[in-house]
Amino acid sequence: xxxxxERDPYNVPLGISLDVPEALEHGRPxxxxxxxTRYCLSASGVPAAMTTQHTPITxxxxxxxxxxxxxxxxIVTASLLTASGFDPLDLVVTGFAxxxxxxxxxxxxxxxxxxxxxxxxxxxxxxxxxxxxxIEFGLMPDQxxxxxxxxxxGQMMVFNWKASTPxxxxxxxxxxxxxxxxxxxxxxxxxxxxxxxxxAPYPGLHGWYWKNSGKEMVTIVLNASGFFxxxxxxxxxxxxxxxxxxxxxxxxx
Numbered sequence: 001x002x003x004x005x006e007r008d009p010y011n012v013p014l015g016i017s018l019d020v021p022e023a024l025e026h027g028r029p030x031x032x033x034x035x036x037t038r039y040c041l042s043a044s045g046v047p048a049a050m051t052t053q054h055t056p057i058t059x060x061x062x063x064x065x066x067x068x069x070x071x072x073x074x075i076v077t078a079s080l081l082t083a084s085g086f087d088p089l090d091l092v093v094t095g096f097a098x099x100x101x102x103x104x105x106x107x108x109x110x111x112x113x114x115x116x117x118x119x120x121x122x123x124x125x126x127x128x129x130x131x132x133x134x135i136e137f138g139l140m141p142d143q144x145x146x147x148x149x150x151x152x153x154g155q156m157m158v159f160n161w162k163a164s165t166p167x168x169x170x171x172x173x174x175x176x177x178x179x180x181x182x183x184x185x186x187x188x189x190x191x192x193x194x195x196x197x198x199x200a201p202y203p204g205l206h207g208w209y210w211k212n213s214g215k216e217m218v219t220i221v222l223n224a225s226g227f228f229x230x231x232x233x234x235x236x237x238x239x240x241x242x243x244x245x246x247x248x249x250x251x252x253x
Contacts, residue, residue, distance in 0.1 A: 124154065124156075126155070126227050128227065128229075129247060129248065130225055130226055130227050130248060131225065131226065131227070131228055131229075131245040131246060131247065131248075132223075132224070132225040132245070132246055132247070132248050132249075133149075133222070133223070133224050133225070133228075133231055133243070133244075133245045133246070134221075134222065134223045134224075135147070135221075135222050135233075135243070136219060136220065136221045136222075137210070137219070137220040137221075137222075138217060138218070138219055138220075139167070139210065139211070139212035139217065139218045139219075139220065140212065140217055141212055141213075141214060141215050141216070141217070142211075142212065142213070143211070143212055143235075144209065144210060144211035144212070144235070145209075145210055145220075145233065145234070145235050146207065146208065146209045146210075146233070146234035146235070146240075147207050147208055147210075147222060147231065147232075147233050147234075147243075148174065148205040148206055148207030148208070148231070148232055148234070148240075149205070149206055149207055149224065149226065149228035149230070149231050149245075150203075150204070150205055150206075150228055150229050150230045150231075150232070151200035151203070151204070151206050151226070151227065151228050151229075152200065152203045152227075152229075153200060153201070153202050153203055154199060154200065155199070155200050155226065155227040155228065156197060156198065156199045156200075156226055156227060157197070157198050157206075157224055157225065157226025157227070157228055158196075158197050158224065158225050158226060159194070159195060159196065159197075159198065159222070159223065159224040159225075159226075160193075160194075160195040160222075160223045160224075161193060161194050161195070161208070161220060161221065161222040161223070162192065162193040162220070162221050163191075163192045163193065163210070163218055163219065163220045163221075164192075164218050164219045164220075165192060165214055165216065165218050166190050166191055166192040166214075167190065167191070167192070167210045167211060167212055167213070167214075167218055167220065168189075168190050168209075168210065168211040168212075168213050169187070169188070169189060169190070169191060169194065169208055169209065169210050170185055170187070170188045170208070170209040171185065171186050171187040171188070171194075171198075171206075171207065171208050171209075172184060172185040172186065172206075172207075172209065173186075173200075173201075173202075173204055173205065173206050174204050174205040174206075175202055175203070175204040176202075176203045176204040178204075184201075186198075190213075198226075205232060207231075208222075225248070228245065229245075230242060230243075230245060231243040231244075231245050
């Protein structure tokens with residue numbers, strides 16, 4: 001004779017675990033101070049003794065909140081250690097490769113005695129920052145322009161200029177405190193571009209004279225950087241017009 005399946009008051013066959021739901025009050029769960037009761041079958045199919053486990057829900061909620069607070073505290077602590085770099089217990093693991101740094105740099109003798117640059121040597125310190133300048137000229141036929149930079153003795157500049165068609169060019173100086181006859185020319189010709197470096201042999205104005213000897217308009221673009229203090233443009237006026245020179249731009253990342 002088959003033994004009927006015994007059911008508990010919730011109409012669930014014995015041997016199936018069931019958690020008594022929380023009591024509801026006006027559609028909302030409230031703290032249930034009763035016990036969760038579980039039923040299970042023994043090996044012989046006879047219901048085993050009921051076990052009662054008293055775990056108030058209010059205490060469970062408190063434990064979950066405490067666990068969350070602990071997790072948040074650990075996350076904050078790890079973030080602060082990562083940002084500060086202070087991690088004496090080696091708690092933080094970062095994604096950066098920990099490659100050992102060389103004991104000495106490649107070349108040089110950083111641990112040696114101080115060395116000052118030699119006068120006339122390859123390294124020439126300056127008391128001021130270098131300046132930059134960029135300008136474009138439009139010359140009609142038979143029109144000319146002079147553009148010069150003020151440099152002190154030994155100061156350098158780097159330059160690049162380009163004309164739309166070949167022009168007459170003369171690179172010369174106007175020394176400070178001397179007559180115009182003391183001017184020196186270091187390059188003369190009919191070309192459409194020029195680039196290079198220049199070191200001033202003495203203080204004064206140093207730069208170019210360009211003339212359009214053709215029959216069409218010519219455009220000249222000049223870019224220069226160096227330790228000049230000012231620029232002047234001449235187009236027939238012996239005094240010249242002062243032009244703005246700027247500090248180097250900030251790097252872009």
